[in-house]
Amino acid sequence: MKIANKPGALDKSLRIDRTSSSSGESYAVKSFTPLSGTVKLETRVRYDEDGPWFAAPYVYDSAGNAAVSVAFDESNDIVYKDSSGNWTTLQSFTSRTWFHIKMEINTVTDTYDLYINGIKKLSQEPLATPVSDIAKVKFYTEDAPGAANISIPMRTA
Numbered sequence: 105m106k107i108a109n110k111p112g113a114l115d116k117s118l119r120i121d122r123t124s125s126s127s128g129e130s131y132a133v134k135s136f137t138p139l140s141g142t143v144k145l146e147t148r149v150r151y152d153e154d155g156p157w158f159a160a161p162y163v164y165d166s167a168g169n170a171a172v173s174v175a176f177d178e179s180n181d182i183v184y185k186d187s188s189g190n191w192t193t194l195q196s197f198t199s200r201t202w203f204h205i206k207m208e209i210n211t212v213t214d215t216y217d218l219y220i221n222g223i224k225k226l227s228q229e230p231l232a233t234p235v236s237d238i239a240k241v242k243f244y245t246e247d248a249p250g251a252a253n254i255s256i257p258m259r260t261a
Contacts, residue, residue, distance in 0.1 A: 132244070138166040138237035143209045145241060150202045151176045162242045163209065165235035172207060172216055173232055182220065187230040194218070194225045211235055 149160045156178060163172040173185040174194075181193045182203070197203065206219040214234040218226040 133240060133242045135240045138239040140211045140237045143211065143238045144207070145209070145238075146204075146206045147241075148202050148204050149176075149243070150200065151197065152200050156245060159242065159244045161205070162244075163207065163238060164240040164242065165233075165237050166239040167235075168240075169233045169235055171231045171233055171235045171238065172209065172218075174205065174218070184218065184226070184229075185232050187232055189232070195220060209238055211237055 145161070145163060147161065151158050151160065158176040159173065160176055161172075161174060162170055164170055170185075175183050175191075176197055177183050177191070180196055180199070182195050182197050183191045183193050186192055204219075204221050207216055209216040209231070213228075214231045215228045216226065216231060217224060218229065
């Protein structure tokens with residue numbers, strides 16, 4: 105991992121660059137004091153590959169339960185995991201393109217809204233797992249080479 109001058113020298117990003125095809129993960133995690141009620145998460149992601157899986161982002165509670173899972177998949181789709189455990193396509197993506205991802209998570213109703221590039225893709229979607237707080241965000245690639253950039257700073261509220 106390294107700090108990259110993307111999208112520009114004044115607007116840096118964290119670059120995850122996995123070169124190994126062996127099992128395992130290359131990841132970045134942001135943990136914070138647990139938040140409850142309406143929690144807003146916002147970031148920009150640029151995935152530079154066609155193919156391997158990139159989790160961007162996975163959102164967890166303080167007990168380690170995944171509340172929201174969004175990923176760039178091997179079919180060049182941005183997908184999410186629904187409350188039944190199924191992966192569902194939100195939209196296709198083109199590699200080397202920045203995507204603005206925003207989530208508004210409600211830990212009281214265990215639902216969330218998801219926006220990609222300002223367009224609401226999910227409204228009052230049930231969380232994958234009911235939670236009482238949000239405490240961690242993780243970005244990762246696993247079991248295959250891959251590279252991605254995550255904007256700095258990532259905002260939480």
